[in-house]
Amino acid sequence: MTVIIISLLVVPLTGALLVFSFSESRKEFFRSIGLIFSLITFTQCAYLLFSDYARTNFVILSEYNWIQSYGLEISLGISGMSILLLLLTSLLVLVSLLSIGKNHAESKGFVGSILCLHFAINGVFISGDLISLFIFFEALLIPMYFLMGIWGGENRRYATIKFILYTVFGSVFIFIGTVYTSVISYGFNGSLAVDFDTLSNLALTSSQSKTLFLLFTFGFLIKVPIFPLHTWLPDAHVEAPTAGSILLAGVLLKVGAYGILRVSIPFFTEGFLTYKNFVAVLSVIGIIYGAIVAIAQIDIKKLIAYSSVSHMGYVMLGISAGEYLSIEGAIIQMINHGITAGALFMLVGFLYERRHTRNISSFGGIKSTMPRYAAIFLFTSFASIGLPGLNGFVGEFMILMGSFSSYKILTSIAAFGVVLAAIYMLWAYQRIFTGPINNEKNKDLKDLDTRETLSIVPLILLMLFIGIYPSYIEGFVVQEAGSISETIDLFKGLK
């Protein structure tokens, strides 16, 4: 099992090095190499899905001495939630590599950066201690910086530096939190070890727990992003290339929520109980605010970006409610949003490659020229809105059900987000696809070709599968959501 865990890091990195070692002129190879290596990772994750670890809490499987005199170790491990997110990551990398146009697929820098990003994201989800979590969390920035900087849109300089500075600002708090935790750990164990096993045995005082919760959660919430700290997201999405957007919305936003579920709540539960109402209010504001702003957007990508703010608000509401059902719903919503938002960004990318604009008003009536595309877009929109029978419904329903007992008014307000989602998605669909074709350029648009269809179909199937048979995916997170909510209940009882 250790071999597979390590190869989750080694394989994408090897792929990246292989791509970089080719000369720039061997254009036809880059995409295939990327596909092969992400397929290997995908297979490994699928294997993990059927292993014993797929339905457990976090298990540390391998440890390495990093700085011996400080007692620091790098620990790697997995859990049910990690495996689901790893699977999502490798699937999204796979389909985004398949979906990208020629100009990106034939650049070795682009494919290499995607694989480096894959490496770093995998690292986040398998790290079993705070140090390696932080290292991979920050290492994400390097490939994202180059992806957005080199292949981004017009205003990429501003967007990239904003993205980097926001994230780094957040990670400074995580960094200080890590340092604080390791100093506390030194007092107990005589070493600075901060792996998750050690952390769960630390007896923190109430004020320590509160401070640490604030430090970690603030850093992770920027990444989620939560309402007042979300402004980097629309800019980053609009300027990032399609594959970057897919991974940004699909996986990078989940890193924040994952961090909160993995670190902030289980280890600093007392702090969580103190501040959870605050987080819940912010996330409900995010749900409604994101949805309202999304209605007013004229750029499709910006619209989906704001819808992400709204959808991630649900995740945060579910997490902050702290009930068993709501946490389970939040994890499932993370997966679902990864699939739908990834699919939507991919679809927008297809349209952008054809017309080089994302302005809603420059389209209209293209259902007649691109029927297959229109059908897939509508399907994905329904999934994103949360139509029963599709995946979006499952997570949102569980979150709203679970959090109603804790936050009656907030949950009622949050439920309106679903209505607003219908407004912005369907109205956008109406403006883009229906009606007469007014713009000459739209008359000879080509429908999706085989490659493009092939890259979107897995996501569509997943949307349907999770929508119809949600208990399959639920089975992987039952244990973990249960133990998180048990910890919370335990501390509630102590209070």
Add this chain to the structure above:
Amino acid sequence: MNNISEILGINFVVIGPTLVLLFTTIVLLFCTITISTPVYIKKLITFLGIIATLFSIFLKFGLFARDGITSYFSEKILLDEFSLVGNVLIGLVLFLTFNSFWKTSEEIDSKTTEALILILMSASGFLLMVDAENFIMLFIGLEIGSISLYALAGLNRGDQLSNEASLKYFLLGSLASCILIYGIALLYVSLSISGVYETSIAISFIGPENVPLTSFIGLIMIIVGLLFKVAAAPFQAWAPDVYQGSPTGYVGYMASVAKVASFIVLARLSAVSLRFILEKFNLFFGTVIILSVLLGALFATNQNDIKRLMAYSGVIQSGFILSGISSGVLGISASIFYLITYIIQLIGVFTVFSIISGQLSSNFEISNLSGLGKENKFLTLTFSTFMLGIAGLPLTSGFVSKFILITNLWSYEKYLIVIVLMLSTVAGFYFYLKPIWVAAIEKSDNSVEKIKISISDKFLLGFMATLTIYFGLLPDTLVNITQWMIENYL
């Protein structure tokens, strides 16, 4: 005979590196004055001199292993962990910068030998400085080292900026030396001591609470003199102009060697001399650290000249390194780790600059880097590694050094300093990523043309970039070395 030399502590192995460098300069001088020697012979002599220096440093380890911490030459010269690490670092700086300073010296046709002699003499001075037990010895070493550096800054006489740099460096540096020697005098007047160990013995004898104010002022003046050399704010005014004006090929050497020597001496002062009264300097050190970090970050954000940017970044890094040194013995080990990783990145960055802009250039705008990545992949890659390392991104040594340092500071409960340092790190990402953006990402019409890099340059740059990544992934060895260094002082 043997007895007398033992009593006086005469031991030529201890000052071996200094002697070897002196001997090399004499040979070089002899070659230039008497017979017309071809350039490559001079290069060979210099290189062999540096190798011999490294070897004689190696010999000192044997002496240390046999005798432990010992004073020589009537308690003028000290052999301890600090001097050994300082020696090794100065040797390393000489070795890593050899290529750039050789090429620069070669370009100044008529003054090749002068330039080489200045460099080797300054190295010998700084070696003496890190070995010094007596403060007067320290002053002599510092002066030998600095005066050579003043001349080195102004060696490109046709360039106005170079002249300006030299004069500024000289005037402000002499002021710093005045302050230092005045501090030594005050200390001698108040406690009649002038040595590193004497100070701590005297303080423990009269008790930390009875230390007279005069000796406090004296100690602060000594520290201020050293802080001038490392360009910590508010004593940083000379750094940007000197970095900008000096021939680019020399800046890497000048910046790193002075920093190494001064920080090693500061570390020894903190571990030995100020041992019992370190808390009383908290306010002073805290002010210097916070000022350095904030002023450095503030000024670095809007620099167009990248050498000036590196100077202000140096001010920030000085604040970082000082924060560990001023907080206690464990902090010193973190600081030395930081220092080692930082000088490797610093030398790397300036090697890249001197390859791109030519050895003798003074001004080097950020826009001169534009489109570097198009034709010069290797330079861009190494340059980005060094810059990300200085910024402190994970997977590079910069992150590990920051992590160790901040952990130590946190356990010393210096929360305010930690917060200020971390804020400057965030600001740092803004201005360290800017040159990378210009070099690697931005498309430009007049991009840098393909530059031929010599094999030795390639080797050195690759070596430094590998070290930056290596210490980021597996820092254990280097941490152990820095722990060994302070283990006797715990």
